[in-house]
Amino acid sequence: MNQLSIPASSSNTRGPAEHDIRDQIVAAANEHFSQYGYAKTTVSDLAKAIGFSKAYIYKFFDSKQAIGEAICANCLGQMVAAVEQAVNTEPVSATERLRRLVKTVIATGVDLFFNDRKLYDIAAFSASERWHSAQVYEAQIKDFIVDIVRQGREAGEFERKTPLDETVDAINLALRPFVNPLLLQHNLDFIEQVPTLTTNLILRSLMP
Amino acid sequence: MNQLSIPASSSNTRGPAEHDIRDQIVAAANEHFSQYGYAKTTVSDLAKAIGFSKAYIYKFFDSKQAIGEAICANCLGQMVAAVEQAVNTEPVSATERLRRLVKTVIATGVDLFFNDRKLYDIAAFSASERWHSAQVYEAQIKDFIVDIVRQGREAGEFERKTPLDETVDAINLALRPFVNPLLLQHNLDFIEQVPTLTTNLILRSLMP
Structure with missing residues (x-):
């Protein structure tokens, strides 16, 4: 009872x-x-x-998947909250926010899906079958990117020639191996160098 | 007989x-x-x-893996030959060579591992267990990138401030989802937009 x-x-x-x-x-x-x-x-x-x-x-x-979805939504919600915290609480430059976004996504992803709990296989199902929770998560990460790129463009920190859509989609693609838990598993060997290498490449691509 | x-x-x-x-x-x-x-x-x-x-x-x-290795080495050798052909036969700009590299790697990878023959699982084993054939292939692709970045730097087409190693490693990482057959399987939905989006992002990051 x-x-x-x-x-x-x-x-x-x-x-x-x-x-x-x-x-x-x-x-x-x-x-x-x-x-x-x-x-x-x-x-x-x-x-x-x-x-x-x-x-x-x-x-x-209704099903095991519905329970998995609820767990996944919790996890991905925690990741989004961590990113939100890292990216939106202090007034910092767009460059710094992008760095924090990448670091936080990787750190919380590794922590939630690979270290603390072995929740990886739920995350993998979610990502490979494109569950609602995974779609919401991807959309939220993309919203952060849009917001950061907009800020950087307005502040003259980032170039403005490339259409906003293209810039955002390309950054999203470049970060996909670390944002998507299904891909993150194959990139665990790289998570030490990646926050720096990939973020620097993206930032160079954004230079005015 | x-x-x-x-x-x-x-x-x-x-x-x-x-x-x-x-x-x-x-x-x-x-x-x-x-x-x-x-x-x-x-x-x-x-x-x-x-x-x-x-x-x-x-x-x-000696083993099934040794046969798999031989098959894999053939396939990856074909990919390298196709890239070589696309990238080295005509005297073109470093920008154009980079575009051709990405396009050719994706097109031959999809063709060899996913369309023509269902060799994907050998390629996946090779990539996940880091067989010799996979390592040779990755090193060869990296050599092409080094060569293209060097040419672009010498011609004043690409920026020279970032250390060559960092530029090459970052491009290598950005292309990994399409170069590595294990990752390519998760990116098949993206191979239409990718050659353009990712290559453009990389090229923007290389601007002097």
């Missing part, structure tokens, strides 16, 4: 209680996937491990 | 006859892997398919 305790204050069917249970399922699934991997786990395994019935889990999530 | 016919001219143990048989084994293995995949095939399967005994194949190759 511990994990299932429903707050007395709950009044409607989509109230906080339901969110709490969803969160409990996600947290437990997160633990379980970290240990046993996402691909190899079934909803039945998960139900057994959490101590819920399979039917009960299905009341909250 | 057809596949095994030994030329009468053969005189020493490492003579042309041995090369012929090696080539026959490699060609037959190539066919077989293309159809059934490299990972799933054993040397026994291969022996059965070619009509040789397993022991006979082992006289020429």
Whole structure:
């Protein structure tokens, strides 16, 4: 009953209680996937491990993927929050913001998907099957890039001849091996030199 | 006996006859892997398919990987030859040579590993396990880049402030998603825009 305790204050069917249970399922699934991997786990395994019935889990999530999506959305949300923190809290130059963006994306990506928790296979599914969470994440990273390039252009820090779209798309592509967890796995050997080498190349391409 | 016919001219143990048989084994293995995949095939399967005994194949190759290496070396050699042809046959500007390098690497890579033959899994093994053939290939591509950057610097086409090593390493990294077959598989959706976007970004970074 511990994990299932429903707050007395709950009044409607989509109230906080339901969110709490969803969160409990996600947290437990997160633990379980970290240990046993996402691909190899079934909803039945998960139900057994959490101590819920399979039917009960299905009341909250349509499928294993839906649980994976929730975990992934959390992780990617943490990455975006870390980038937001690094890039938007102090008034700094566009150059410095771009450097921080790349460093933070790589550091939090490695940390979340490869060090702390073995969540890599969820991230890989998310990226390869283009889950909603992955698409949202990519769009958010792109928004940061747009914002940084705009700032740099307005401040005269970056060149303005190339169409904004082209500049942003090209930077996005250049950063893809480190932004996309599926590609990041093949680039772990390079993450020491990369923040500097790739960022410097991008910054040289932006010189007025 | 057809596949095994030994030329009468053969005189020493490492003579042309041995090369012929090696080539026959490699060609037959190539066919077989293309159809059934490299990972799933054993040397026994291969022996059965070619009509040789397993022991006979082992006289020429130490392992399945050694056969895979030979196939890979052929493929990557073809890619290097295509790049060489595109980049070195006409006297053109460094800018144009860089464009041709990127286009040719992508076009031949897609063709060899993804279209014509399903050799992708050999290439993936080669790249992920850093086979000798993959290392040679990467070094050759890097040599082309060094040569092109040097030419561009000498002609005043490219900037000279950044250390040559850094420029070359950064370009190498930027092109890695398309040069490395393991990464190319994740980038097939992007190969239409990429030659232009990535090459333009690199070229902007090289502006004096």
